[in-house]
Amino acid sequence: MTEIVDWIVALLALVGAAFSIISAVGLLRLPDIFTRSHAATKAATLGVLCVVLGAFLFFMVHTQTFSLRFVLTLVFVFVTAPVGGHLIARAAYNAGVPLAERSSQDALSRSREENRASNEEKTDNNY
Amino acid sequence: MSFQIMINLAMALLWMIINDAWSFASFISGFFLGLLVLYFMRGFFRERLYFHRVYAALVLVLIFFKELILSSFSVAKQILSPKLNIRPGIFEMETTLEKEWEVTLLSLLITLTPGTLVVEVAPDNRSLFIHAMDLQSVEAAEKEIRNTFEKAIREVSR
Known part of the structure; x- marks a missing residue:
């Protein structure tokens, strides 16, 4: 029984490490900050999920402790990672970081220009 | 409840x-x-029983993990392909969710899923601006989010 679990733990740790490596590669290869943050959030989700799950199983089998601290770790990672990713992307966008040249469209700039145009129209009417 | x-x-x-x-x-x-x-x-009771809601929340968690694994693999494939063949872009998705926490939850889930990232929520909470790593067609991406996360969240808050 512990033998099987050991194999599962090893597999989980390997998969988690592999995903972390892949996201590091992505961080280097991808063209702009937005696509890079895709790679970064991926490491924080599936990679951490696999590694922590492996640690959880390992301690459950070998020391017979059902440690909820690992679950708590996962919860905190899953709550903070998207907020951080969103804020970084938003800050970058508002600071005027351009999208990669290969990008197909930018709906946000379109909508902002429309907003600006309608606001100007309103102020024109006021005068 | x-x-x-x-x-x-x-x-x-x-x-x-x-x-x-x-x-x-x-x-x-x-x-x-x-x-x-x-x-x-x-x-x-005037409301439905609360464990319907617990069940819906469980379904939401399962859908999230399915999406997480599927899109992780597709993003990994794109990163590791020898020629980087992606078309990133920001698209606008109108959401029918109304309450603040529903929109927050939806954007958290979208951002957690690899390949999509919420750049901004419109001031009136009506639409999300989502950066997708590989945007082949806006309709397909929008439909996918609508049929998975949005539907499941609506089921929870119903």
């Missing part, structure tokens, strides 16, 4: 007092018996 949970907890406490058994196991059995009682009392 909180009223139903209170009844359920009171039922569990009552069960423990009647049996004079103060263990976690007897709390659990009392809790499930309380659920049964709530089920028979369902006609008296």
